[in-house]
Amino acid sequence: MIKRLVIAVILLGLVATGLVGFNLFRDRMIADFFANMPVQPLPVEVVEARATEWQPTLTAIGTVHAAQGVDLTVEAAGIVREIGFAPNTEIPEGELLLRLDSEVQRADLAAVRAQLELERTNLDRQQELQSRGVASNVTLDQSRAAFTASEAQLARAEAVIAQRELRAPFAGTIGLARVDIGQYISPGTIVTTLQDLDTMRVDFSLPEQTLPYLHVGQRLHVRIEGDERRFDGEITGIDPRVDPSSRMVSLRGRVDNPDFALTPGQFARVEIDLPTETGVIALPQTVVISSLYGDYLYVVRDNEEADEDGLIVRQVFVTTGRRSGALVEISEGVAPGDRIVATGQNRLNNRAPVTISDTLEPAQ
Incomplete structure (x- = not known):
């Protein structure tokens, strides 16, 4: 009975040893297979570094x-009687935009005009009498001064009425009306905006x-x-x-x-x-990869350890400069003629084999 138990233990040990040995052999063969398996080259698109003209900005x-734009307001207080514009329309210089009530001012203007006509008549009469030697020079001077004062009063009355009208100071596009007919407004109230x-x-x-x-x-x-x-x-x-x-x-x-x-x-x-500069190497910004250690890109180089046609990529740290549009200036790390990987950088690592699928023109 003991002899059979010993034989069973020995057989079980041999089987266990065989299984462990087989697993070790299998793992080693798989590791050797993957270690010696050739890495398939990855297709990449490249852009050639060139010394070109650079337009810094x-x-x-x-x-x-x-170029001309103002908020229009009135110079006098009063009630809005007329709005003479439609929003968002082109208007010429001098166009009437708004009129305030001016009945009292027009009555004053009529009175001033009547007084001016009276003073003109008196002046003509004194000039005629003076030419006959009947009127004195003092009386003529008084009539002339009264006539001049009436002219000034007329100009003032016309200016007062003009202040109650809002006209376009220049040609342009008119904005929205910010007042309504019948509304009382005062100086400083914005009526609308005018933009050239x-x-x-x-x-x-x-x-x-x-x-x-x-x-x-x-x-x-x-x-x-x-x-x-x-x-x-x-x-x-x-x-x-x-x-x-x-x-x-x-x-x-x-x-x-x-x-x-x-x-x-x-x-x-x-x-x-x-000013435009010459001899500057500028590449698309997408070829540059930023990391904690600096900016780098991948340059395609000949693989001296492989056959004549083999290509690999080398990770090259660069110094970037100014940017303009989609381009970035490369001040150090790249020489004219270098082939820079433009797409597929996320699949690459240093010395990875590649094939060139297309050569792109540098962005302008």
């Missing part, structure tokens, strides 16, 4: 205003460090949200004083407004052209 945000939308201005600010690069007449471009167009213009003014609290300098530019696409008060993105 300064960027800012600003606000669009009309043919040419617009944009106000923005830049850091004081940019002052040496700015001058009146410099080209600028304006973009607004929801419109893909670029509105071209120029700098028309630079504030001679830097704001001591923000260290910013205020600037103003003028831009054309085709189709009245720009509206006063809009948010604007401003780009200012700086």
Whole structure:
């Protein structure tokens, strides 16, 4: 009985040893298989680094205003009798926009005109009598002074009536009426707004460090949200004083407004052209990868350890500079002629084998 038990234990030990040995052998063979299995090259698209012309720009945000734009108000108090405009219409310079009640003032004007006619008649009579030697020079001078005073009174009465009429100071687009007929208004009450939308201005600010690069007449471009167009213009003014609290300098530019696409008060993105530079390597911003250790990209190189046609990628840390649109300046790390991986960087690691599927043209 004991002999059979010993034989069973020995057989069980042999079986267990065989299973463990088989598992170890299998794991080793699988590891050797994957270790020696060739890595399939990954297809990538590349862009060739070139020394090109670089158009550096300064960027800012600003606000669009009309070249001429005012809130219109009246000069005298009174009741609104007539509103002579429709909102959002083009009006010429001098157009009557609003009239206040002026019955009393017109009555005064009529009285002044009557007095002026009387003084004119008296002056003519005194001049005739003086020519005959009947009237004295003193009486003629008094009549002439009375006539001049009546003329001044007439001008004053006409000016008072003119103050009770609101006319367009320049041609432009009229806004909404903010008063109603029959409403009593006083000086300072805003009646409406008038904007000349043919040419617009944009106000923005830049850091004081940019002052040496700015001058009146410099080209600028304006973009607004929801419109893909670029509105071209120029700098028309630079504030001679830097704001001591923000260290910013205020600037103003003028831009054309085709189709009245720009509206006063809009948010604007401003780009200012700086002198063109040559020999600058600029690449699409998407080729640069940022990490805790710095910015890097992948450069395609020949694999000297493989066959003649083998390619690998090398991770190269670079120094980036200015940005313009979709491009970024590469000041260190890349030489003209280098092939830079443009797509598929997330699948790569250093020395990974690759094949080039397409060569892209650098973005402009």
